[in-house]
Amino acid sequence: MAESFSLQNVLDTFKSSLSENKEIYIQYYIAGWKELVSFMNSLGTVFSFISKDAVNKIQILENLQAGESGSHYLTVQSMVKYELENELVDLTKRSSHPESGCRTLLRLHRALLWLELFLERLRTSTEESKTSVMCSDAYNESLAQHHAWIIRKATGVAFCALPGRDSFFQVMNAGSEQEVVALLGEALALISEVHQITEDLYGQNNLLELP
Ligand code: 1PX
Numbered sequence: 001m002a003e004s005f006s007l008q009n010v011l012d013t014f015k016s017s018l019s020e021n022k023e024i025y026i027q028y029y030i031a032g033w034k035e036l037v038s039f040m041n042s043l044g045t046v047f048s049f050i051s052k053d054a055v056n057k058i059q060i061l062e063n064l065q066a067g068e069s070g071s072h073y074l075t076v077q078s079m080v081k082y083e084l085e086n087e088l089v090d091l092t093k094r095s096s097h098p099e100s101g102c103r104t105l106l107r108l109h110r111a112l113l114w115l116e117l118f119l120e121r122l123r124t125s126t127e128e129s130k131t132s133v134m135c136s137d138a139y140n141e142s143l144a145q146h147h148a149w150i151i152r153k154a155t156g157v158a159f160c161a162l163p164g165r166d167s168f169f170q171v172m173n174a175g176s177e178q179e180v181v182a183l184l185g186e187a188l189a190l191i192s193e194v195h196q197i198t199e200d201l202y203g204q205n206n207l208l209e210l211p
Contacts (some may be wrong), residue, residue, distance in 0.1 A: 007174050118139075120188055
């Protein structure tokens with residue numbers, strides 16, 4: 001699995017997720033996450049509790065896509081419209097729809113901000129920069145505010161087990177350091193576009209704090 005990972009694959013899947021009129025295809029959005037999860041799995045078992053949760057979220061969305069209302073789960077936009085119109089979203093507390101597509105995708109959406117902040121740090125880092133510090137800074141600026149203390153604690157422990165900057169550059173499979181930095185720039189533009197579109201859509205529909 002580790003050898004099949006490449007930053008280019010991640011870039012390509014997120015690119016495919018954007019339709020011409022800037023809707024986001026859930027299938028490719030999920031495919032992007034699967035790439036990232038396969039990379040995370042290659043880092044070792046300290047990260048399993050993180051990848052398990054990501055896989056679980058991916059699975060919920062895949063089940064919705066494969067279900068009888070699957071056609072409504074083509075894009076994030078069509079999902080939001082369908083679930084809201086049919087009152088399939090728990091808006092204030094989890095009750096009859098604890099695993100709506102909207103709340104599930106929101107968790108991945110928040111994690112995408114972490115990824116954006118982390119990759120930006122990696123892109124502008126120097127040889128002395130520590131991945132654990134870049135990772136936890138990015139985490140504290142994004143996901144941490146949505147996580148309970150126990151999760152933040154466990155996450156902090158996992159970050160200490162991260163490989164160094166060199167390994168990250170290698171694993172991205174994109175050539176020399178300059179080439180990796182260039183590709184990171186390209187990937188970041190796309191990831192931030194996908195993130196912004198989702199953020200705007202969720203913001204307009206008051207979905208950013210779904211329980
Ligand atoms: C080239 C570099 C690529 C790095 C790829 C790393 C991919 C990371 C994928 C992380 C996906 C995490 C999804 C987390 C979703 C979440 O926030 N879930 C929580 C809330 O869900 P709930 O259903 O309860 O409302 C849930 O409680 C989380 C549990 C697990 C802990 C999540 C910690 C996330 C840390 C993200 C940083 C990952 C560091 C990986 C190092 C490379």
